[in-house]
Amino acid sequence: MFQELSSNEECYFKLNTVIQQIFLYYKEITYISKVFGEYDMFISYSYYLQTSGQQSCEPTFNSDSVIRATDLTFIDCKKKGDFLIPNNIYYDTTDSIMVLQGDNGSGKSSIMRTFALNTLLAHSGLYVFASEFNIPRFTSIFCRFGSNDQMLNGISSLINDSHFKSKK
DSSP states (O other): OOOOOSOHHHHHHHHHHHHHHHHHTHHHHHHHHHHHHHHHHHHHHHHHHHHHOOOOBOOEEESSOEEEEEEEOOOOOOOTTOOOOOEEEEEETTSSOOOOOOOTTSSHHHHHHHHHHHHHHHHTTOOBSSSEEEEEOOSOOOOOOOTTOBGGGTBOHHHHHHHHHHTO
8 A cells, every 4th residue: 555665755745746736725625624523523512402301592682782691500510419500691881880789609600601691692592591592792702710719519719729728
């Protein structure tokens, strides 16, 4: 199947020829790779939605500057026996500020991260993890969390830092 090459120079020449041929079709190869990648992502996402049993809906966009999200959840990364707690959000974005308050470890970071993720999914044209998701179009999403949050284990940055410091 493969020919033996008589010298390193011949091997280099043939390899260089192959590389030049690839570069001739670089745009086409890149485009095909992108299409297959997106196709694979959509198939995987659809399969997850169908097999996970997690509630999802097609998002809608409004022009009245109101956020309405019902039964909003995070992607189901739960361990066996755990359950997701759905949240509802109603917020009129014409108000200048929204204050989200609660005890440490009560889910403030989780609900912000969940909303940001679902907003990103909605703007990407994908289904979201909610029974209703109606939002205005956003031009940007900003969300920053500590790197030591462990959402899947239910451990916030504060709890994680406290636990780490108590072991010293």
